[in-house]
Amino acid sequence: MSRLFRVAAAQMGPIHLQDSREQTLNRMIALLETSAAQGAQFVVFPELAFTTFFPRWLLEQDKVDRYFEPAMPNPQVAALFERAKALRIGFYVGYAELTPDGHHYNSAITVGPDGEILGHYRKVHLPGSVEPRIGEPVQQLEKRYFEYGNLGFQAFYGAEEWKAPIMGMLICNDRRWPEAWREYGLQGVELMVMGYNSAAYDPNGGTAEDEALRTFHSMVSTQANAYMNATWAISVAKAGVEDGFGLIGASCIVDPNGIVVAQAKSHEDEVLVAEIDLDACQQGKTKMFNFEMHRQPRHYRRIVDQVGVQLPPKA
């Protein structure tokens, strides 16, 4: 059997502090139209796709809130939603979420072909720090600007005309955490979608990690977790140099064997399209990763019973 679904990854090049919302939205609509012209039914945009990666800057709260969306959709992003609905193309998009009662999250939604919101996710694995690190040339302040996601990892069904894939969302750093993937794997996920802004230098201020190594980390995490959960994955970068700070590219579409079937070549706006067979997940789900047959949760207690490391007893 085959359940074919035509998907796209819409990598975005840099968005600078001074770029206008309208300019960025027009780029996203162009990527949407390029995807639709190639027959894609669904397109994945990056994390925090409407703005620059503002958590690298130490800003006062009233300056930060301009990067947040008070509702989704809202007037400043409505044109994207309307164009997508007219084209009957769905999308995943990452955005900074401000709730009516004042909570801040690093969020993503999946929107169906009729413009309905099919899934909503708030990033669980926030990297970085609350306080700026003294003496570091660049900051990663996600823990300052966002609260930890409180929606867990809830899988959901994509649209019937997409062949009703079981879908899961992650955001950026989440993709390095096997617990996050496994939560979706245990719901039978067939298509994982995620966007990222990943520094092309050591985000912890060291000199040990360069762009090649950080790209490898991104790829190997995505490929192995796709394989180990027998799922397709679409992982999409905001790439290039934003106001002097580099971001890796390497957006990709990965099959349930962990094999890359499409990959971005640039650090600019770029569309990848692939026809994926959702039933290709079945080999892994029924054999090697038949969880019901092979998992042994009684031996996995540390994963939930402790947060940090507890060293083994000394002999």
Added chain:
Amino acid sequence: MSRLFRVAAAQMGPIHLQDSREQTLNRMIALLETSAAQGAQFVVFPELAFTTFFPRWLLEQDKVDRYFEPAMPNPQVAALFERAKALRIGFYVGYAELTPDGHHYNSAITVGPDGEILGHYRKVHLPGSVEPRIGEPVQQLEKRYFEYGNLGFQAFYGAEEWKAPIMGMLICNDRRWPEAWREYGLQGVELMVMGYNSAAYDPNGGTAEDEALRTFHSMVSTQANAYMNATWAISVAKAGVEDGFGLIGASCIVDPNGIVVAQAKSHEDEVLVAEIDLDACQQGKTKMFNFEMHRQPRHYRRIVDQVGVQLPPKA
């Protein structure tokens, strides 16, 4: 700081049904001596290293028990232990364990430079089936011949002269299960060691998986899990064609970034040696994978609360 430790991977070529124990033990001693001659302090042998991969055969129980060790060490393996102690080299070795009260496990031990047993592990993730699959040319009967490991994933300290690495053991299929790695990661593991016998064809009887794909699966699992737990890993094959049935090679030593620092080139007996810096784990353990700062176990409940898949609710 540096904590340097010189380690070896002792890949083994095929062991056929008709090969004698003495013949195999002599090969292992030769690998041990080659490792010691290159300065290695510790060497990793494969899973079920003393025998052919007998779970591919449907055998009567009295024919199976000849492949099991009633104690460790015991007279038929003593020469390996004695030579290792004389050379002051430790080792990991996989073997079929028969307990005094009649239980069967797929096990591994780590032996220190004085011949003392530092750690004992029984394979948790047994692949295959209990009953032979009708009409299949090859079987995988680990679930028939072994009980599930009952010792969990207990990390332990290696010898002081090895710089007291925090060590963890896995066996073969375990390396594809991120829960197993994370259990050790949560104990601060710095060196994961594992042996395997992995079919170089689709072990489920299909035609979808060839040796290249199965080698990729082995590598990507090991590399990503090493990275995501900021640990060194040594993963060692029994390789080549045993009585007509192919096994992948690709034994490797992987650093805490997931990068391969040494890899086997043959499908025969072959030694890889590397000097590893245990303190290279600290970058990952204190930054990206600082579990205390970044893990969110309240969202990981499915990992222990369910065994198999529970599909999301239909809208």
